[in-house]
Amino acid sequence: MALSVETEPPVVVVMGVSGVGKTTVARLLADRLGLPGAEADDFHPPENIAKMSAGVPLGDRDREPWLHALGRWLGDRATAGTGGVVTCSALKRQYRDTLRAHCPDAFFLHLSGGHELVQDRLAHRVGHFMPTSLLDSQYALLEPLQPDERGAVLDVGPTPAILVESAAALLGHVNGDLA
Numbered sequence: 212m213a214l215s216v217e218t219e220p221p222v223v224v225v226m227g228v229s230g231v232g233k234t235t236v237a238r239l240l241a242d243r244l245g246l247p248g249a250e251a252d253d254f255h256p257p258e259n260i261a262k263m264s265a266g267v268p269l270g271d272r273d274r275e276p277w278l279h280a281l282g283r284w285l286g287d288r289a290t291a292g293t294g295g296v297v298t299c300s301a302l303k304r305q306y307r308d309t310l311r312a313h314c315p316d317a318f319f320l321h322l323s324g325g326h327e328l329v330q331d332r333l334a335h336r337v338g339h340f341m342p343t344s345l346l347d348s349q350y351a352l353l354e355p356l357q358p359d360e361r362g363a364v365l366d367v368g369p370t371p372a373i374l375v376e377s378a379a380a381l382l383g384h385v386n387g388d389l390a
């Protein structure tokens with residue numbers, strides 16, 4: 212969807228499969244733009260964490276309260292006019308619709324990478340509950356952004372620093388001037 216010119220700081224959802232780099236990029240982007248940040252994992256009820264830790268993919272019902280909690284975070288940032296950056300896999304269009312119900316202007320930055328690359332990064336990630344075995348289920352659910360959805364896709368081949376500059380440039384367009 213074409214980027215519009217706005218004056219408010221952006222409210223951004225960094226989306227994509229587990230291990231694609233959402234947390235890494237979102238933190239740097241929030242710092243780069245001076246926006247508040249939040250991490251989707253912190254919004255899961257304990258049952259969801261237990262389920263994923265046991266290697267069982269979440270279902271729509273498991274994700275529903277989590278998506279509403281994230282949506283409220285986005286909506287609050289939009290209402291306050293502070294902008295913000297949050298991670299959320301947001302794999303399906305209907306999940307993004309739930310987030311947009313709270314925050315219609317949310318911008319979805321889809322981090323996209325091939326299965327092999329992401330699997331390799333996940334295999335080397337330490338200290339995270341999400342098992343690599345769930346990656347197949349994440350790709351199976353992933354529905355790319357549709358033309359009417361506000362957002363953009365970034366390939367995650369480059370370094371985090373380069374990705375953040377690309378993201379800031381994209382969002383600079385959203386805000387009427389290049390970052």
Ligand SMILES: Nc1ncnc2c1ncn2[C@@H]1O[C@H](COP(=O)(O)OP(=O)(O)O)[C@@H](O)[C@H]1O
Pocket residue numbers: 227228229230231232233234235236298332333335336337367368369370371374
């Ligand atoms: N652009 C990148 N290049 C190389 N490694 C990356 C990149 N982005 C993230 N990583 C690494 O890949 C792993 C998964 O990244 P992470 O940000 O935790 O992904 P997610 O939040 O999407 O699950 C981490 O070990 C991280 O350091």
Ligand SMILES: O=C(O)[C@H](O)[C@@H](O)[C@H](O)[C@H](O)COP(=O)(O)O
Pocket residue numbers: 228229230233234251252255263269274299300301302341349
């Ligand atoms: O099933 C989902 O909707 C997602 O996987 C979501 O639950 C989240 O992505 C996990 O908490 C893993 O965290 P990372 O995506 O940060 O690996």
